Amino acid sequence: MTKVSMRVNGKAVTAEVEGRTLLVEALRGPLGLTGTHVGCDTSQCGACVVHVDGKAVKACTMFAAEAEGAEVTTIEGMANADGSLGVIQQAFQDHHGLQCGFCTPGMVMSAAALLKDNPKPSEAEIRHYLEGNICRCTGYHNIVKAIQAASGQDVAIAAE
Amino acid sequence: MYAFDLERPTTLADAIAALKGEDAQALGGGQTLIPTLKQRLAMPAKLVSLAGVDEIKGICRNDAGRLCVGGGTTHGEIAAQSDYPALAALAGRIGDPAVRNRGTIGGSVANNDPSACYPAACLASGATIVTDRGEYAADDFFQGMFTTSLAEGEIVTEVRFPIPEAANYQKFAQPASRFPLVGVFVARFADGVRVAVTGASEGGVFRWSEAETALSSDFSVGALEGLSASAEGLITDLHGSADYRAHLIKVLTGRAVTAAA
Structure with a gap:
């Protein structure tokens, strides 16, 4: 297990991950952000799209450890500050x-x-x-x- | 996925060192390798992610006017450059936007999928594939389905493209995978025309030399009249027969010539 640190929706977070842990698994598991979905797990459906350093990526086709130091935005980060819909x-x-x-x-x-x-x-x-x-x-x-x-x-x- | 160690070097020297271990494998953007790992079709002990190696990223023109594309450059970045429009158009139609933000040209040419787009661009352009150990002409580099000149642990650091006077890539996409059922890249240089075909052959990307000869003396669709691509050695699968693919080669070559002219 290694420790990965990143900023998710503006907040600094850390998670313990294996080499094979996918970014989406880290988001939905230890980080508890279940808004990002896994539809196909074969990089085709796009339900898991998040932004990494401002670019859309399929979180099921990137390792969590590769997001070390990255700025990640998920669907949970898309609402307005007061909680209303973006x-x-x-x-x-x-x-x-x-x-x-x-x-x-x-x-x-x-x-x-x-x-x-x-x-x-x-x-x-x-x-x-x-x-x-x-x-x-x-x-x-x-x-x-x-x-x-x-x-x-x-x-x-x-x-x- | 089987378990493996993941290393994230930030310099090329560290990446080369990390790949010296047994069963170590380089990881480019992972858009092919990660799905392969999920299916347990690969079982490396160690993956060396090249995503943090900035020195193999980026695009520039060298003194000889060639477009030098770092091996770690993504399809999205290649699609955004304007020095070689036919290459940009090819890159912009690989996969989908999220795939293009991760997948790299180095990973694609190292994998040499028989239906990948870049090998056609490399071969038709007469590109040079540069690694941490040397340089290969595209004509020597692609050696058949999923086979290249790369040795264990060798890293594609750059691909150098001579820029043609005119060029175009035509892809007949298989609608589910969006890989080319057949893809044809036509490039016209001052000293002749090169035509490379991907997706079609059991042997991977290849040059259609009869069309090259005809187009070098007359760069028009008419020059292709009377020619037919041979179906021998072409792929037959549920998406199309070898004869169908042979037919597509000629049709797409014609379309590429029209679009480039």
């Missing part, structure tokens, strides 16, 4: 961007990464960016709408 989270609620909610943590984290690089993405850019996030409920339309809304753009998708 802009992207609120847009997902307003536009019914979730049904069962399992993929939502990863969707919100990917959306946040996209909007940081590209504040006004087109519908096509949003869909392309979400290639690594799978949702089995919504058919994606309302997720795309929610991200358009969160970016301050008109929500307009032809196929309703």
